[in-house]
Amino acid sequence: MERNKIYVNGKRRILVADDEFINREMLEAILKDEYEVIKAEDGAIAYDVVKENKNTLSLIMLDLIMPNLNGMELLARLKEDSELKSIPVIVLTSDHKSEVESLHKGAADFIPKPYPEPDVIKARVRRLIELSEDRQIISATATDNLTGLFTTEYFYRYGEQWDKYQPDKKMDAVCIDINHFHIINERFGMTAGDHILQILADRLLEIFPTDDCLVCRKTADTFLIYCPHHEDYQNIVDKIDGIVTDIAASIKIRVGVYPCCDKNLEIQSRFDRAKIAADKIRNNYSVPVSVFDEGLLKTELYAEQLVEEFPNAIEEGQFQVYFQPKFNIEGDKPVLSSAEALVRWFHPEMGMISPGKFIPLFEENGLITRLDEYVWSSVGKRIADWKRRLGVSVPVSVNLSRAEMYDPSLISKLDNIINENGLTTDDLYLEITESAYVRDSSEISNVVNELQEHGFFIEMDDFGSGYSSLNMISELPIDALKLDMYFIKNAFSKSHNTKMISIVIDIADYLGVPVIAEGVETEEQYLAMKELGVAVIQGYYFSKPVPSSEFEKFLTEKGEQD
Amino acid sequence: MITIDLLKESGADVESGLSRCMGMEDFYLSLVVKALQDDNFTVLKEKIGTKDYDAAFEAAHALKGVLGNLSLEPMYTSICEITELLRARSDVDYEPYLKALYEQKAVLDEASK
Numbered sequence: 245m246e247r248n249k250i251y252v253n254g255k256r257r258i259l260v261a262d263d264e265f266i267n268r269e270m271l272e273a274i275l276k277d278e279y280e281v282i283k284a285e286d287g288a289i290a291y292d293v294v295k296e297n298k299n300t301l302s303l304i305m306l307d308l309i310m311p312n313l314n315g316m317e318l319l320a321r322l323k324e325d326s327e328l329k330s331i332p333v334i335v336l337t338s339d340h341k342s343e344v345e346s347l348h349k350g351a352a353d354f355i356p357k358p359y360p361e362p363d364v365i366k367a368r369v370r371r372l373i374e375l376s377e378d379r380q381i382i383s384a385t386a387t388d389n390l391t392g393l394f395t396t397e398y399f400y401r402y403g404e405q406w407d408k409y410q411p412d413k414k415m416d417a418v419c420i421d422i423n424h425f426h427i428i429n430e431r432f433g434m435t436a437g438d439h440i441l442q443i444l445a446d447r448l449l450e451i452f453p454t455d456d457c458l459v460c461r462k463t464a465d466t467f468l469i470y471c472p473h474h475e476d477y478q479n480i481v482d483k484i485d486g487i488v489t490d491i492a493a494s495i496k497i498r499v500g501v502y503p504c505c506d507k508n509l510e511i512q513s514r515f516d517r518a519k520i521a522a523d524k525i526r527n528n529y530s531v532p533v534s535v536f537d538e539g540l541l542k543t544e545l546y547a548e549q550l551v552e553e554f555p556n557a558i559e560e561g562q563f564q565v566y567f568q569p570k571f572n573i574e575g576d577k578p579v580l581s582s583a584e585a586l587v588r589w590f591h592p593e594m595g596m597i598s599p600g601k602f603i604p605l606f607e608e609n610g611l612i613t614r615l616d617e618y619v620w621s622s623v624g625k626r627i628a629d630w631k632r633r634l635g636v637s638v639p640v641s642v643n644l645s646r647a648e649m650y651d652p653s654l655i656s657k658l659d660n661i662i663n664e665n666g667l668t669t670d671d672l673y674l675e676i677t678e679s680a681y682v683r684d685s686s687e688i689s690n691v692v693n694e695l696q697e698h699g700f701f702i703e704m705d706d707f708g709s710g711y712s713s714l715n716m717i718s719e720l721p722i723d724a725l726k727l728d729m730y731f732i733k734n735a736f737s738k739s740h741n742t743k744m745i746s747i748v749i750d751i752a753d754y755l756g757v758p759v760i761a762e763g764v765e766t767e768e769q770y771l772a773m774k775e776l777g778v779a780v781i782q783g784y785y786f787s788k789p790v791p792s793s794e795f796e797k798f799l800t801e802k803g804e805q806d
Numbered sequence: 807m808i809t810i811d812l813l814k815e816s817g818a819d820v821e822s823g824l825s826r827c828m829g830m831e832d833f834y835l836s837l838v839v840k841a842l843q844d845d846n847f848t849v850l851k852e853k854i855g856t857k858d859y860d861a862a863f864e865a866a867h868a869l870k871g872v873l874g875n876l877s878l879e880p881m882y883t884s885i886c887e888i889t890e891l892l893r894a895r896s897d898v899d900y901e902p903y904l905k906a907l908y909e910q911k912a913v914l915d916e917a918s919k
């Protein structure tokens with residue numbers, strides 16, 4: 245516990261402990277203009293005075309030979325006490341041997357007897373108080389209040405020092421995160437969360453002893469460790485598993501390791517690499533340790549580049565909306581019934597960037613909201629254009645991400661698009677992924693209910709991938725189930741077993757909604773779906789996602805048929 | 807009455823002693839008087855007499871600090887010799903050392919009456 249420094253009458257307070265009246269008086273005469281001097285005539289009294297003034301005492305000047313409690317014993321007692329040990333002590337002695345011994349026992353300095361010139365005494369007192377106060381400030385800022393571990397800035401500084409004196413030692417940069425720590429805070433409260441962090445910090449110090457490791461708490465639940473290289477990473481896993489088991493069963497920790505750091509890199513960059521490794525396994529609970537490799541860095545740098553390029557890409561219209569037709573196959577001939585809008589990114593230098601690369605990234609950092617709004621707006625304009633030019637259109641479904649479900653202005657944004665383009669809610673369908681329903685299901689359901697009541701047609705996307713319970717599905721506001729494309733892949737890749745698909749169709753029948761099958765690529769699949777009773781199919785069998793100009797051919801055809 | 811001049815005559819390094827008292831003559835002289843009344847002078851003699859060298863050392867050590875700080879030569883030189891002998895717990899004849907110390911003290915005691 246650090247002492248709070250309180251200035252007494254603008255002066256620092258000094259205790260002079262000496263059994264000789266003359267020595268006490270003399271020091272007081274020397275120091276009293278600049279300091280408040282309190283005096284004690286033996287060791288026991290001095291100890292009591294120190295305890296009483298522990299928060300305000302800047303310095304103790306201590307004679308070594310005193311009655312009741314001699315100076316050396318008092319010094320030992322002070323240094324053993326966590327509340328008193330930070331008060332600096334100057335030993336007053338005429339014995340050269342005692343000078344060294346007292347320094348070994350924790351005295352900060354000594355002043356010989358007979359005393360040197362008063363200016364010398366004053367200078368040494370002033371320097372010592374300054375050093376002590378500086379040290380206390382450093383100590384207060386160097387460590388994290390909650391865990392007592394180093395703060396990041398000091399951790400990096402100490403790490404650099406470490407390298408300077410042990411340049412050839414192989415060191416690992418390690419980053420430890422608690423998966424979904426915010427949920428622990430939400431479920432058990434901040435106090436419990438803090439307690440867990442403290443326990444984890446203590447355990448980390450046991451596993452990574454401070455004589456050859458540095459441990460720091462970087463942010464809420466992120467810990468950094470700089471330690472000698474471990475060959476066996478399973479060993480680290482076991483130690484981490486121990487922590488997990490002891491704290492609470494629900495806590496999962498992920499460890500990112502950048503082994504045998506390149507010391508030419510800035511120390512911060514070394515830990516950035518450990519963090520990249522840790523983030524790679526963010527949602528993979530079965531793999532607690534991830535080791536950094538250059539491939540990860542490339543992925544990370546690529547992701548960063550995409551994020552940086554995003555505003556410009558929106559500005560320059562690099563994103564294009566493609567349309568994949570959906571056909572109703574319930575009748576004799578497949579009939580174009582709707583389409584799904586899918587975004588494509590055409591970068592002038594990087595070429596076509598796969599949605600698999602930027603969609604998950606933008607979902608994670610929130611940029612998806614801007615991108616989706618761009619897509620909705622483009623789709624609205626496009627449908628209006630088709631109606632005007634071709635006199636025909638079909639409903640187009642757009643994706644709603646989980647983040648947008650929490651946007652209170654969601655409905656008004658969609659309304660604006662519809663109104664600005666002279667459309668109705670029959671023109672714009674909404675696809676919401678099943679996994680969005682599963683997390684925060686009641687909250688999401690309320691929003692979807694509102695959308696449905698507002699007139700929007702709701703398709704539950706990726707059905708079968710989100711582990712929703714049958715009980716929950718029966719209560720969800722949905723107008724169609726979109727079968728996850730992996731159902732089709734699995735059903736036709738090995739066993740040719742379509743049993744799972746018919747179960748889903750039964751569920752949809754029970755709910756009274758149609759099934760849309762995605763990823764239908766072959767005639768065999770198409771015929772099987774038709775036989776099973778799937779209402780609508782989407783996939784390469786009919787068409788890949790195409791630009792608006794190509795999609796217009798389907799519309800024109802439909803116009804002619806109608 | 808003890809004066810600065812008398813102290814100088816007796817061999818004291820008045821300049822050093824005064825400097826430690828921030829140049830305050832009255833304060834310095836009052837401390838000199840106080841030092842001459844220090845119980846440790848009596849304790850030292852008694853404890854050497856009973857060969858209780860531990861207690862004698864403590865008394866000598868305390869006097870050494872005080873006399874040194876006041877620069878009361880030649881008493882300071884005498885007490886340093888006694889202190890070092892006692893630190894080694896030497897079983898020597900202390901009489902000549904004590905005699906020198908107390909004779910020097912007597913000069914000042916007389917003046918302070």
